[in-house]
Amino acid sequence: GESVGLHLPTLSVQEGDNSIINCAYSNSASDYFIWYKQESGKGPQFIIDIRSNMDKRQGQRVTVLLNKTVKHLSLQIAATQPGDSAVYFCAERSKGGGNKLTFGTGTQLKVEL
Amino acid sequence: DVKVTQSSRYLVKRTGEKVFLECVQDMDHENMFWYRQDPGLGLRLIYFSYDVKMKEKGDIPEGYSVSREKKERFSLILESASTNQTSMYLCGWGRDRDGYTFGSGTRLTVV
Numbered sequence: 248g249e250s251v252g253l254h255l256p257t258l259s260v261q262e263g264d265n266s267i268i269n270c271a272y273s274n275s276a277s278d279y280f281i282w283y284k285q286e287s288g289k290g291p292q293f294i295i296d297i298r299s300n301m302d303k304r305q306g307q308r309v310t311v312l313l314n315k316t317v318k319h320l321s322l323q324i325a326a327t328q329p330g331d332s333a334v335y336f337c338a339e340r341s342k343g344g345g346n347k348l349t350f351g352t353g354t355q356l357k358v359e360l
Numbered sequence: 361d362v363k364v365t366q367s368s369r370y371l372v373k374r375t376g377e378k379v380f381l382e383c384v385q386d387m388d389h390e391n392m393f394w395y396r397q398d399p400g401l402g403l404r405l406i407y408f409s410y411d412v413k414m415k416e417k418g419d420i421p422e423g424y425s426v427s428r429e430k431k432e433r434f435s436l437i438l439e440s441a442s443t444n445q446t447s448m449y450l451c452g453w454g455r456d457r458d459g460y461t462f463g464s465g466t467r468l469t470v471v
Contacts, residue, residue: 281459290364290450290462291403336402338460347393347418348460350403 259357266324268354270337273318277339281348282311282322285334294322294335324356332358364463366451372469379438381466383451391455392434393418394426397448397465406449409434441470 260266272280278299283291297304297311297320304311310323320337334355338348367382385392390411395403395418405418407426415426423445427435438445446469454460 283462288464290452290464293459293461296459338403347405347408347416348403348454349405350395352400352402 256352257355257357259359260327261359262327262329264327266322266327266331266356268322268324268335268337268356270320270322270351271318272320272337272339274339274341274349275315275318276341279340280311280313280320281338281340282309282320283336283338283350284331285336285353287333291336327356327358329358329360332356364452364461366449366463366466368466369464370467370469372471373438373441375442375470377438377441377470379441379468379470381436381438381449381451381468383434383436383463385432385434385453387453388431389453389455390431392428392451392453393460394424394434394436395450395452395462396420397450403450406436441468443470446470 281296282294284294285291295306295309295311297313302313308325312321324331334353336350336353338350340348363386365384373379393408394406396406397403404420406420406424407418408416409428412428412431425437449466450462452460452462
């Protein structure tokens with residue numbers, strides 16, 4: 248079946264550094280991707296999304312890059328702050344799959360002071 | 361912003377009990393869904409609803425059913441709870457132009 252996976256289960260960065268969280272997907276029919284942040288005890292919070300007709304999208308301190316050639320998605324967080332510590336998930340939606348999302352297993356981001 | 365409310369943050373139920381998890385959204389959106397979240401497995405789709413009285417099975421519907429009698433409310437039902445249904449349950453609504461919004465989750469423990 249289709250899968251969405253993450254390269255690293257845990258990522259540790261120093262405060263102020265940039266963070267890069269990676270995600271591989273296998274469904275070439277996916278047309279929409281989302282990154283979520285989940286803090287302990289809370290539901291996933293939408294961060295940023297990107298459609299398959301784009302290769303880059305920027306938000307406030309975050310950038311999502313999409314490489315369809317190698318089916319790779321990344322989330323870049325600039326000037327990482329302690330409040331960025333959380334689990335980050337990527338999710339994909341397939342064309343013809345309705346509005347159902349398939350999630351990766353998540354990456355724990357730890358920000359060290 | 362649309363707010364999604366899940367009726368309980370923590371629940372403890374006994375094996376064999378019938379369990380209802382409620383989810384309410386405060387806008388008139390058609391799409392609602394239920395996921396469960398387990399360590400190492402991420403979020404897995406249980407059921408999806410496109411509109412009132414409409415439902416579609418997700419990836420792991422076994423042992424679950426759903427009810428959507430009103431547009432704002434989507435209920436997940438465990439007909440006979442089992443210990444392997446101990447999990448975090450997340451409800452939400454979604455459409456791609458607005459992203460997908462989740463509630464805070466219900467942590468269910470079946471003993």
